[in-house]
Amino acid sequence: MYSKGRDDVEPEPSLKSAKLEKKITDFLYNIFNDLENKMIVFIKHELEMFKKLLKEKNTKYYGEVRDDLWSIKEAALDMALYFLKMMEHNDLADALQDALIGFQQCALKSNLCKKYQHVWEGIAKQGESNILNKIYTDLYITTGRIQQMNEQHEVRQIEKQRTSVKTEENQLDQEQQIKCKNMFEPLSEEDKPIRTVVTQGVAGIGKSICVQKFVLDWTEGKDYQDIKFIFPLPFRDLNLKEKEVCSLRDIIYHFFPETKGMRFTNRYKVMFIFDGLDECRLPLKFHENEKWTDPSMPASLDTIMTNLIAGNLLPSALIWITTRPAAAAKIPAEHVDRVTEVRGFNDEQKVEYFRKKISDESLANRIIEHVKGSRSLFLMCHIPVFCWISATVLEGILGRTESEDIPQTLTEMYTCFLIFQTVQGDKKYNRKYASDIPWDKEGILSLGKLAFSHLEKNNLIFYAQDLEDCGIDPNNIKVYSGVCTQETGRFLGTVFSFVHLSIQEFIAALFTYVCVRNENKNVFELPEESKETKVIDLLKITVDKALESENGHLDLFLRFLLGLSLESNEKLIRGLLTNSGSSSDCQKDIVGYIKSKLEQNPSPERSINLFYCLNELNDDSLVKEIQSYMSSGRLSEAELSPAQWSALVFVLLTSEEDLEVFELQKFIRSDECFKRLLPVVQEATTALLSECNLTDRSCSVLHTVLSSESSKLTEVDLSSNPLQDSGVKLLCTGLKSPNCNLEKLRLSDCSITEEGYAALAEALKSSHLIELDLRGNDPGASGVKQLTDILQDSKLKTLR
Template identity: 50%
Template structure:
């Protein structure tokens, strides 16, 4: 930079030799960096992928990716009023700034641009290629070729959802909210009404959070989006965990992970727009204490990693930085609500996006159509395809089966699908190892058992990411971990973390849950041991005892974290699935198991547990290929017994079976009228999962009480609720019942627009509760009917103030 020998020449850093071209403008010269005579000279730092380097575009000296407009609107507090122009490959954006007389400041700006270019190149190289499923295996393809836009929406709350993730997926598949406006991945940090600093993005495992981060970074690196950001620092929690014991400054932390920025001065982090991406909060094993952690405000001040993170997120450290955090829903509450400006949710693929995915993956149209048709025929499989990773799993299995000369039976249940997937992947990898003489049948089985034990123990703890100490506790020799990931190439994998240590994981939570269930089955078969109870059984005991124990444990779980595990365990108890496993285990599997016994046990439980947990029990019956209870209820539907009124002799289990049938029907209800079924509280409570999915709910004259109000409040406050109109007229709810209902109305998740409480014995206390609820959540309810009640003048005045309040949407109050 001290000489003038580069004047008028374009310098390309690519694979070709440096080409020189005389600039047609003779007046340019270079005297020093203090002058403005170097403005508009073009220096290209080519950051193209390896295979495209040195390929010149026609009519341009710029090689590789053409990153136009990549430093537009840079926010430099040191240079107020500047509006830079040009692209990443030019110094145009810094032209006016070069006029500054402060040589030190100018050097820092030049250095920032240089580091910016290097970081873009490095991150672009890392993010542009990937393979589906497990990284590092299979052939790499460009992300743009396989990326399918995900359905992302803004959420009104960062409240953690403790439901099992499959339950959330099933709820998402039924959610129909026309008011929700999808957000594009590249707009995740933007909002039309408010300034965004910190965004929390939720999504279940495998839904596409990490891929969305990758796509965001790639588009930034290619210069097509978010060019106001000069530096992006992706810091996954799984890697931050590896240095949890160290103390270092924020500057040193970034130098550790991003060597391209090692020459940046500390002040550059303040003078430039910086984005930190913390991917995988649910994988965090750092003690994030937002209340008691020490205060750090200097980027050169050393502290533990967890302290640096809490201060960054709170805005104490580097308050000008943008923060993007991704997490599974259950871990979202680790970040205080007052630290988050916007909450978004990735809901995976819509039905149209599922089809787009399979048509992209299978270029032969008839293959794609056959796969889509088959998946639609199995509602449970089709719903799971909301998860991109599950699309990859089903695609892998169905592609192999449809490609065989003798087509075997196509999987129709989750257990059948995963059994085929696991067996095929392990057989394929084992064959590779056997050719080398490394792994035999017995060793392969021991590897599966060890991985199953790891899956089971970590599932109980809620961990999806494991470290060397976790493997050691399961009896896995970490020196042989590469053999485990080799035998189970597409299932279990390891990732190095900058020479800091190794990180292990399964391809998806569902694969971990399947292996955990397989471990329980194999432990009983080979060791006559029920690992759920940590004890040995007498010889005469059966697999039914293990399954009953699993059912009880799953029902005891408040979060339902064992739901999918139980479904897999139920399916693996069938002889048909065990037959498939025999080839894998090279040993005949024999169990003394009465399938009818466990089916009866599950049916009995459907009458005893909550409606939500009952839904999973019906999924378990499906995995056991038992549809008798559903068929019995379906016969009533077919005979139009359900019309004026349903059979009052229906037991709770039969009402739940009806709910299961309705939820898994392709034709979703827009309106739910309880009078079509049975006008009773018992019927309402059992059909509550269905009620959540309907827009208009009519409970007129249904003999409901406060117990119903509490249940409805829970439904209204659920983030899966679709209810927009609710008519509770002519039920003796009284003030006590209305107060319970208000617990749901005040929730930020409640989107109710019309509420009917005509003739519900409503008094002043009920009106007070309604006023408080609508003050707390004023943006949705537009119409309230309280005719034929006794609210008194004071109660009416309270509600009238809401109508007059410009902040409240209520504009129609119906009273006598």
């Protein structure tokens, strides 16, 4: 048998364990030696890069770093900064940070410049790009007090405030014109820095363009160079991260990867721009979210946003938020330092826009002349999007013909706009040059279904599923690019919208009209409840629904629907209609129905919209009646019905006459007339009301005007009216309002006694009055003393 030799003897267990331990130790020693060498090489390499960065010899290195290496390179930078400060070389540590910041800023500016230098309006011609700086026209922006939520329908708001865009010298103290570049600069009377600005304005008024211009000027080194970083973060992009838990640093790195490694320090001024608060889906629970101060610590997006806006996170950062008026109240007033409003174009800026947009000077002049000739169209051009629509349509029509057969009403303008975009789209995508309008009936109706269903829900933003639900292939939406926009975020999904709310309203009205004309279908009813409906019945139903709407969201939709029922407009859309004949025979009936609604004395805003509806129907009978009354001098209270009162207001508000001075004696000298004409008074800066038999009833009405946030009155003459003390007390309530800007008040011969003088003395403490006329009253000695005692504590300069 084989026997083991000496060498075959197994070692003792302790010896075996010691050998294994030595082997492992040697292995770890070699690994860590190798690790040490690699770390030393890495640190040496990073330090070499830091030296090159300081000498401005390394401009690409940090731009080429892979995402998975950023954390280790940040650690190397942290080590370098720590040891430099420990060595008391703080200046060198700061210089290193500045060098890295400078590189990151340069990369961010380059990317933002590429993104923001172009602007698209509808279908751009083949090979043509619109440069923002080439067509940009300054917008009229005002700054004033923090406003409450405003739910007025946007187009109606523009029309009602038609005189609100004024020259700078006519602005009231609390509402001043401001340039975009001065958005964060304190006014002369403001003693604290501006950190958070909320800019509001209706859809299409130019808020996003204002942001785009602001950012572009920064990237090109023109303005705001004290700001190191600007981060534009539209809410529609943030929405798609609403359920994520992340840090502020993660958010910035995600949307702006070129800034990875950025140090969050108060040494650098940073601005965040949150565009489109009205599109925000976050709850923004300012008073419920916990306080958060660390930009590197993760939290819910809502917590990050509320703490950033409130100033807990990065308290030195500037915050700029844009929004439609109805959503402004989402930000608590205590977190807002300034409210500004984009008012769009004033009359001079409208003309400037057309001259920049239309390169042919002669054609531009003809377009301007035509638009000015239609008061309604000229009013709508306060909104830049309307200027673009008008320029698009009129350039095509006036550029090829001298015909006077050009759009005169809003419905005509929008119908021609849709036709233009349809023809352009057909040429671009189908390569066809049809002699007639190449309507894609199925596509238009699908688009109309989308517009109508979401108008009812007050939705302005759609997703792919919304389009598919209406039979639209999201991949083919480019065919409708003249009326729809498609936007894909840098790292997010795709959203769709109409180029402007009014485009959505028009296409919704077109869909509604085609359905009732072709199928006798009432789109307001559910399919299972739908019954045969005549055109006149649908028009009446829509009038009622518009009058019932709390915020007037169907007002413009109604005007378009009524306008489409005219034979002249029916001819333009005949390619979409299958039934022969015309609905023009219902024009007389719907005009009568609208007049009956006016007789019911709706609110002034509703009345004005109904008159615009009559305009769309080419009916001006009520307006002519009032003009006849005014020109003949036969205007008297007894002869005016509620509808005629509304017509009078409409005529005054839409006339070419300047409404700065309102003189009641030109109308009817009574409390009732003053009350009826209140919408006109609200547009004036001077109200001449002397010798008009006014009582304390008018003082009650006037008090509401003076107390209004939109009050424009600076001078009121109430002389020779029996106001008595009761009326003066009501007036004084308005004078004490912080919104009141009245400077001159005449109350001579108004039957005021000691009691009224006491009320005036109290009101003078806080009013802006500099001139007061009280001749012909009977205050007694005590009344005079009370008034004169307060003179030194008031702003009054002249007392009669």
